[in-house]
Amino acid sequence: xKRIEPKLTVVGAGPGDPELITIKAARLLMEADIVLYDALVxxxxxxxxxxxxxxxFVGKRAKAHAYTQQQINxxxxxSAFSYGHVVRLKGGDPFVFGRGWEEIEHARSFNIDAGYVPxxxxxxxxxxxxxxxxxxxxxxxxxWVITGTTSSGKISKDVQAAAQTNATVVIxxxxxxxxxxxxIFSHAGKSSLPVSVVQNGSLTNEKYVLGNIDNIEKxxxxxxxxxxxxxxIGEVVALHPEYNKTLAEKIKIDNSFYSLN
Amino acid sequence: xKRIEPKLTVVGAGPGDPELITIKAARLLMEADIVLYDALVxxxxxxxxxxxxxxxFVGKRAKAHAYTQQQINxxxxxSAFSYGHVVRLKGGDPFVFGRGWEEIEHARSFNIDAGYVPxxxxxxxxxxxxxxxxxxxxxxxxxWVITGTTSSGKISKDVQAAAQTNATVVIxxxxxxxxxxxxIFSHAGKSSLPVSVVQNGSLTNEKYVLGNIDNIEKxxxxxxxxxxxxxxIGEVVALHPEYNKTLAEKIKIDNSFYSLN
Numbered sequence: 001x002k003r004i005e006p007k008l009t010v011v012g013a014g015p016g017d018p019e020l021i022t023i024k025a026a027r028l029l030m031e032a033d034i035v036l037y038d039a040l041v042x043x044x045x046x047x048x049x050x051x052x053x054x055x056x057f058v059g060k061r062a063k064a065h066a067y068t069q070q071q072i073n074x075x076x077x078x079s080a081f082s083y084g085h086v087v088r089l090k091g092g093d094p095f096v097f098g099r100g101w102e103e104i105e106h107a108r109s110f111n112i113d114a115g116y117v118p119x120x121x122x123x124x125x126x127x128x129x130x131x132x133x134x135x136x137x138x139x140x141x142x143x144w145v146i147t148g149t150t151s152s153g154k155i156s157k158d159v160q161a162a163a164q165t166n167a168t169v170v171i172x173x174x175x176x177x178x179x180x181x182x183x184i185f186s187h188a189g190k191s192s193l194p195v196s197v198v199q200n201g202s203l204t205n206e207k208y209v210l211g212n213i214d215n216i217e218k219x220x221x222x223x224x225x226x227x228x229x230x231x232x233i234g235e236v237v238a239l240h241p242e243y244n245k246t247l248a249e250k251i252k253i254d255n256s257f258y259s260l261n
Numbered sequence: 262x263k264r265i266e267p268k269l270t271v272v273g274a275g276p277g278d279p280e281l282i283t284i285k286a287a288r289l290l291m292e293a294d295i296v297l298y299d300a301l302v303x304x305x306x307x308x309x310x311x312x313x314x315x316x317x318f319v320g321k322r323a324k325a326h327a328y329t330q331q332q333i334n335x336x337x338x339x340s341a342f343s344y345g346h347v348v349r350l351k352g353g354d355p356f357v358f359g360r361g362w363e364e365i366e367h368a369r370s371f372n373i374d375a376g377y378v379p380x381x382x383x384x385x386x387x388x389x390x391x392x393x394x395x396x397x398x399x400x401x402x403x404x405w406v407i408t409g410t411t412s413s414g415k416i417s418k419d420v421q422a423a424a425q426t427n428a429t430v431v432i433x434x435x436x437x438x439x440x441x442x443x444x445i446f447s448h449a450g451k452s453s454l455p456v457s458v459v460q461n462g463s464l465t466n467e468k469y470v471l472g473n474i475d476n477i478e479k480x481x482x483x484x485x486x487x488x489x490x491x492x493x494i495g496e497v498v499a500l501h502p503e504y505n506k507t508l509a510e511k512i513k514i515d516n517s518f519y520s521l522n
Contacts, residue, residue: 015379019285022275022381026284072493093385095394101500104400107298108502118276118386120283124354125379133356137363142407142419144428151398161426162364167405167419239362 006080008107010100012093012119018044019201020120033084040091073106080112093121097147123170126201127232131240134168140236148174148204155180163188168234175229185213194237199229210246267341269368273354273380278463279305283383294345301352314315334367341373345420354382358408384431387462388493392501395429401497403428409435416441424449429495436490446474455498471507
């Protein structure tokens with residue numbers, strides 16, 4: 001019988017496209033003793049896991065029981081002592097609003113060896129795949145990634161600070177706060193600043209809209225964009241090859257254009 | 262004879278560890294007709310390229326001829342028309358200060374089909390592998406990534422703005438500006454803010470130091486840290502398991518501690 005060596009690796013699955021996982025992450029899935037995965041993880045990635053190895057879904061899904069963070073933490077500990085190497089697979093990168101560090105700290109408090117494998121963060125990768133480079137010489141010298149879902153439930157004060165700067169601003173998990181975000185940027189005098197919202201980035205069912213602070217809410221509604229989505233705000237959005245077309249009250253939905261009026 | 266179809270894909274190689282490339286990027290290296298790669302790319306990745314396919318180093322190296330961006334742009338066009346699919350392999354992510362968008366725009370101006378494959382950015386991945394999560398619930402709701410090497414040669418104004426905020430600040434290619442960065446954060450009243458500098462992140466020759474705004478310059482010099490390095494500034498740095506040890510005027514070099522006094 002194999003001796004159980006409790007271990008945790010918090011692993012980034014990338015933004016959705018199953019080819020956008022790292023080779024290291026794929027190898028760890030092949031070597032795992034048990035896999036715990038989140039809702040935003042593409043389940044095709046579980047094909048790397050040997051069929052004898054258990055895989056447990058711990059994310060939130062409509063109508064399904066959602067594990068609390070405490071329950072996930074407990075499950076990690078139980079799994080490590082019962083099975084050995086726990087691969088904790090998370091969408092994007094585990095340290096970009098993924099609560100990965102909380103899980104590592106919890107495991108270490110039980111003397112469980114715990115490590116991390118980075119993943120492609122949607123903040124950079126989904127924007128880029130949608131032809132919006134987060135930085136571009138002469139246009140943006142920085143990008144600022146902010147969560148739209150804080151522990152308090154209120155919008156992060158960092159959004160207000162960001163509206164005062166020239167940084168490309170990327171807001172994750174913030175679609176439900178779009179109205180507040182628009183107000184903040186409007187008050188900062190940035191009504192015409194280009195904005196894009198991308199849903200299901202890197203997947204075949206990706207949807208996106210282009211616009212500016214003034215019209216982005218209307219366009220998101222008209223296009224039927226929903227979560228999970230990223231919001232990209234800044235002059236780099238205007239580099240998108242179709243940005244100029246959108247200036248004339250047009251909306252991009254999937255791969256076809258239509259006029260609002 | 263195969264018909265030549267000119268094409269460019271700008272591909273992220275990740276931070277250095279050859280396993281931290283995506284499966285898609287590795288596949289494109291196998292399928293490329295020619296590969297142009299930068300100095301920060303781990304050359305082990307070229308093992309994916311079939312031996313019949315040319316690989317050209319276009320980066321800067323001590324004493325070696327360095328291509329200008331214009332020469333690289335020209336080489337991409339020539340290569341695409343002569344060979345077909347050009348894989349342009351860049352360290353980290355091509356759109357994080359990688360000038361990837363410039364190359365895509367240039368190729369498109371010649372009607373060459375051009376695309377992008379994201380890579381693990383050192384801004385997130387190197388920090389995380391060095392046990393510094395760029396975000397952590399209750400500590401940081403955002404991270405701001407800034408280049409230390411602007412087109413003007415001056416320090417980005419975004420560094421000054423960032424020093425006024427609670428964002429985790431990550432500065433890439435900024436080691437030569439460390440003195441200015443320290444002054445900016447000191448003037449913002451943040452002398453005791455935790456800082457880490459990591460050289461050769463994710464590689465076996467990785468070096469790092471932990472400290473604060475007040476003492477980081479001294480520690481970088483004592484540890485002999487040089488470029489390429491990332492600078493991480495913010496309360497999340499104090500989450501590093503060895504951070505508290507460093508408070509007592511100690512410096513971490515490789516895997517051993519020594520006292521300054």
